Amino acid sequence: MGGTRDREGGQALLGAAVGLFAALVLVAVAVHVAALLVTRARASTAADHAALAAATALAGPGATDPTTAASQVTSALDARLVSCDCATVPVQVTVELDVPSPLGRLPDAITTVRATGHAGLVTSPGPRGS
């Protein structure tokens, strides 16, 4: 009889441990997904602003090196400039950002966010479609 009670107690403890572990994993995954979402928004901003900087540097008054301009913006946002297809407008810039994760070391596929931005020039002085 005592043995049965002990066995039941052990099962309850095991169930509680499994439940607690599952809840912890769930919380960690939720926090990682949240960080992923925010990093994605930051990467998208970095790519767009780097592309605008490159297009301005390339085609604006007093032209300068577009890759340097894109690099300045990505550095200011703690992002890495992966590629800058900036020889002609429209330019295409790709940047990368790391996701701060509570789960420790994970594969790059889920800890790195990549975004691409495009920018060109509107050459027609009139409204679009005219």
Place this chain on the structure above:
Amino acid sequence: MTPADDTRGSRDADRAGAGVRSTPSPAPAQAGVVALELALTLPLVALLLVAAFGLVGLVRTSLVAQEAARLGARVAAVDDDDAAVRRAVVDLLGPDARVEVGPRRPRTVVEVRVSVPVDVAGLHRTVAARSAALVEPVVD
């Protein structure tokens, strides 16, 4: 099958049915354990729910703050006036938002930092975001 077998079979079925119907109710001690387990588990589940809602609110505010910083940096790149940057950020984040605009000269990178207070599950936190853009040269 003989009539005797039939009678015995129906008697067995009755006994089995009676067994199902008359499930003994848990002993008072066992019922107490169940109540205790429920009392311990319910606050944990409630805590988990509150934390989940808090996280969703925090992420939402972070995303809005990030968008406000992006917009602020874009405005700062094309407009000399800091008030225009503040207006753009406050329109998105609300009047509690704080905005800091870095120094800017043409063809340098201007940085815009925004922060907003937020309540996460009863705790006062500040969500911050920043963005940067190349200041565009003035075209005459």
